[in-house]
Amino acid sequence: MASPTLRGGLSLFSFRGIKVLVHWSFLLLPAWIVISGLSDGVPFTQLLAHVGLVLVVFVCVVVHEFGHALTAQRYGIRTRDITLLPIGGVASLERMPEDPKQEFWITIAGPLMNLLIAALAFLIVAITGVSLFFSDLLLGATTWTNVLSFVIMANILLFLFNLLPAFPMDGGRILRSLLSMRLPRERATDIAAIVGRMFAVGFVIAGISWGQPFMALVGVFVFFAAGSEARSVRQKARLEGITVGQVMRTRYWSLQRTATVQQAVNELLAGGDSVLLVLDGQQLAGLLVREDLMSALQNGRDQDPLSDLPFRAVSVVAPKEGAHKAFQRMVIEGHPVLPVLSEGRIVGIMEPENLAEYLQVQQAAGRKG
Ligand SMILES: [Zn+2]
Known part of the structure; x- marks a missing residue:
């Protein structure tokens, strides 16, 4: 799977700048194997072997996800991390390419890794001449030849399962990319x-x-x-062709940098916004959110000028920029708003809600006409 969402988990290691995380819910998997096995009367050592095999599968899953992530890297797309969930791995790509060819290669690279692992295992079998025991696999795969058989079988299954066209699983993405070459x-x-x-x-x-x-x-x-x-x-x-200037809010909350925290809090209580733009004359000096003001107040800094508070990192946009692109940047970089600057002056702000509101207005207008 390759998805642009999901966060959090225990960090395992990092490779080529990509962190591998284990989500807490992953623990449900070994726990479920042990609990359901014990209730079925399976011996404990065999359960441990089962858990071991599941971990082997997840090593293959990590390799699969790196197939996606490293191919994406070749197209200049970064991957925030790879997270292991009980249902599989998720490579959090910062975006999916729109070019169907790129999407095709990034997606197919994952399942191809499983095919590669299976092929390597077959090669070991061919070179060493060990025999495969597919039949006794689930009866306690403790010998290494059994493990080898398991690796081959598991990777072929992973390959086939991921190719099912169940969008947004890999097979579905491949289907989408093939369709979008024509549609x-x-x-x-x-x-x-x-x-x-x-x-x-x-x-x-x-x-x-x-x-x-x-x-x-x-x-x-x-x-x-x-x-x-x-x-x-x-x-x-x-949103194709719609600019920031069309969707931005032209009314926003701002104060000069010399204003005090108390003044800002008073305005907030009187109906201020969640985001405060701090100005230096006509220029944008920084950005504060409601919590910044509250914590300053709690620390007894009510008479401090706003310029003494630590400002949030700000990213700005131009009114001519594409609204959707700006929106994506706001989400990916985690900005509460994007101030819109024209010739160095603030002309508005863009908030996450603006796009939805704009679309609703358009829809309502469309219905009328
Ligand atoms: Zn995948």
Whole structure:
């Protein structure tokens, strides 16, 4: 999987600037194996072997995710981190390329890694002449030849499973990229999302009827992720050609840098915004949020000038910039607002809500006309 969301977890290691994290929910997986095994009367040592094999699978999953991340790196797209979840790995790419060819290669690189691992394991088998025991795999794969058989089988399964066209899983992304070589991206995404949701429902039904909770979980994940990605692509298509100047708010809260914290708090209580632009004459000096003012007040700094407070990092936009691009930057870099500057002067601010509001107004206007 390659997704632009999700954060948090225990850091394992870093490779080429990409952190590998384990999400806390990952622990549910070994816990579930041990608990369900013990209740079925499976001996403890065998359970440990099972947990070991699951960890082997996750090593392969990490290699798979690096396939995505390192290919993305070649196209100049950074990956924030790779997070391991009980349902698989997620490489948090800062964005997905719009070029369908790039999306195709970034996506297919993951499953190809699993094919590569399987091929290497086969090579070891061929060179050393060990025999494979696929049949006794689940009966306690403790010998290393059994582990080798397991690695081959698991990677072929990972390869095939990921190629299922269940958007936004890899196969679905590949489908979308192939479709968007012929169709508009929006249409291609809609088709891939519909196919993805059908697979998702199938996963949930199969997971429940076969007693495989993690498969059902994958289905739930795919179902919602397909919808949210299709929405964001649709929104983006509707925002094509729309500039920051068209969606920005021209009314905003500002104070001169010489104003005191108390003055700012008074204005806040009288109906100020969540974000305060601190000005130096006509120039933007810095940005403060409600919490900054509150903590200054708590620390008895009510008579300090605003310029004495530590300002937030600010990123600015020009009115001519594309609204969607600016919006993405705001989300990725985590800015509460983007001040809009024209010739060094503030002409407005852009907030996350602006896009949604703009689209609603457009929709309402469209209905009228
Ligand atoms: Zn993948």
